[in-house]
Amino acid sequence: MTAVSFDIRDKGLADKGRERIQWACSEMPVLQTLEVRFARECPLAGVRMSSCLHITTETANLARILTTGGAELLPCASNLLSTQDNVGFNLSALESLAVDKWRPRPSVDEYLLQDGRRIRLLAEGRLVNLAAAEGHPAAIMDMGFANQALCVAHLWAHQGEFANQVHGVPREVDGEVARLKLEALGLSIDTLTQKQSTYLASWREGT
Structure with missing residues (x-):
């Protein structure tokens, strides 16, 4: 990608920022697991992508896993001014x-x-749900961002196979995120039988 210019007010804060990103990472075990896999498999090798989102310690970890997977990523901050102190409110x-x-x-x-x-x-x-840190804690964003990372890998692996329309998240991706989360928590659950799966997805009977 073409290099872009930037302006950093205080580069001395970089180490502190890295500490905060690493702390958020410690609360995101699913992303940690995916990062190891992405480093080994490089499922996004050759992908050139950009993102526009709030730049936080959590989204920094999403960016890190995408680049670990081989993507060439150019992120930019959304609502660049409104998320800074004293800007949205006088x-x-x-x-x-x-x-x-x-x-x-x-x-x-x-x-x-x-x-x-x-x-x-x-x-x-x-922005209260980011600054107050109660709306989107890292432990919750862990699963959402893992889902996004796996969806990007799925899209790249199956490029050209999708019609130009809205698609839902593949069930196997949702299932993989759930499996990794349970594994990170040290938990296991029963595997549904075919009959149970059919009943669960059916609208013909139920309580």
Whole structure:
């Protein structure tokens, strides 16, 4: 891919960023397993792709596994400004209008205005499901990103076989992600018989 220019405010934060990415990775055992497999099999060798998504510690691990699998990846941040501090919300104006401020719980700041009204600001005005880290923890994104990585590999392996329409995730991909998650948790479940599988997928009878 053609090299692109970039502007980094503080390169000194790189090591800290790597630590955070590695911490998120420790919470994503399915992606860890896939990374080992992708390194061995290189299922995405020859793929040139780009992505547009929120740049977080979790999506950094998705990018890493895609490149480990052989893909040439060019990621870019979506909503580049709205996910930065103080941009989506005029925090400086609120600070000047408030007569008091306190934090009733993590990621929640309450401001008292002169007329008695109260404003509760979540995650300092940032994108709450990312900044507050309660909406999409790494352990949950693990399975979603593993699914995406396997879908990309499936598309590449079967290129030219798909009609130009919306396709669901192949059952074998969903099943593989579920199997890897159970394996990571040290759990095992029964294998369904053909009769059980037919009943489970049927709309003709049930409770």
